Amino acid sequence: MRANQGQQAGMNQALFEAYFGRAEDVSDHNILIRCVEALGLDPAKAREVLESDQYARMVREDEATYQKAGITSVPAFKTRQVGAFSETPYAGRGVDLDFSLK
Known part of the structure; x- marks a missing residue:
């Protein structure tokens, strides 16, 4: 909306x-x-x-797209539909970002 x-x-x-x-x-x-x-x-x-x-169908489709890209938390950033990174449950333990190219 x-x-x-x-x-x-x-x-x-x-x-x-x-x-x-x-x-x-x-x-x-x-x-x-x-x-x-x-x-x-x-x-x-x-x-x-x-x-x-x-808007439920559209939201679920967006969720599926990001899950397939490996995004499991926020904030997350997606660039040119080729790679994604987001904070992981390991934040603060020496691993702050999960780089996923799927």
Whole structure:
């Protein structure tokens, strides 16, 4: 929904601030609606999307794509669809990144 309204970067920032800045649970629909409202978007439309499975197939396809690339955690970065790296459970133990070329 956000990308369709040209506000993807703004929503990313709002979610980042909610999660990391205020330690809010960004899986809570009320928190998500507050982020939407802060950007001046339609909260009713956002709630409609959250309460439906309108984007479920697309999200599951994206998840599968990243899992196939070896991404198992966030943050993760993908470059030119050829390689991926992400933090691993070994962070802080001398191995901070998992480089996967699959």
